[in-house]
Amino acid sequence: CDRRFCPAERWTPWVLSHCIWPSGQLPLPCSQREGHECSWADVPGRGPGRATPRPRGREAAARQNQVVLLDTLEQEISKFKECHSMLDINALFTEAKHYHAKLVNIRKEMLMLHEKTSKLKKRALKLQQKRQKEELEREQQREKEFEREKQLTAKPAKRT
Numbered sequence: 001c002d003r004r005f006c007p008a009e010r011w012t013p014w015v016l017s018h019c020i021w022p023s024g025q026l027p028l029p030c031s032q033r034e035g036h037e038c039s040w041a042d043v044p045g046r047g048p049g050r051a052t053p054r055p056r057g058r059e060a061a062a063r064q065n066q067v068v069l070l071d072t073l074e075q076e077i078s079k080f081k082e083c084h085s086m087l088d089i090n091a092l093f094t095e096a097k098h099y100h101a102k103l104v105n106i107r108k109e110m111l112m113l114h115e116k117t118s119k120l121k122k123r124a125l126k127l128q129q130k131r132q133k134e135e136l137e138r139e140q141q142r143e144k145e146f147e148r149e150k151q152l153t154a155k156p157a158k159r160t
Helices: 013-016 055-152
Strands: none
Touching: none
16 A cells, blocks of 8 residues: 555545545544555545546535534634623623612612601701790790789779
């Protein structure tokens, strides 16, 4: 076997993995086959006495290569979309953290405002009670003064 003409010796792993062989098995290089003489008859699409491959075999291989390339392209696109979706998810989580921090701040402010309003309500109630007490005291003072004035006014004496 002349290794220069052994097709299995020269084929790359990609070619071997993407070729369709009639037997369903990949050819072995000459170094791995005992007592075998290599010829172009071992190559699919080339039979004994054929100098060129069959056009249909070439078209089928081209179609199969296109299918493989399309599958690979679809896989790459799905990986790309997955990466972008991960970026979108990361952006959403970042935005969620931002809004969560805003909500926490708003909650703190609301609690602070609630405390202030309750203190103000208590103060307002105390002031109102104080005013009412003062008004009551003034009213009582006026009544006492009125009674005093009434007692101080001269009363006509009764004739007996």
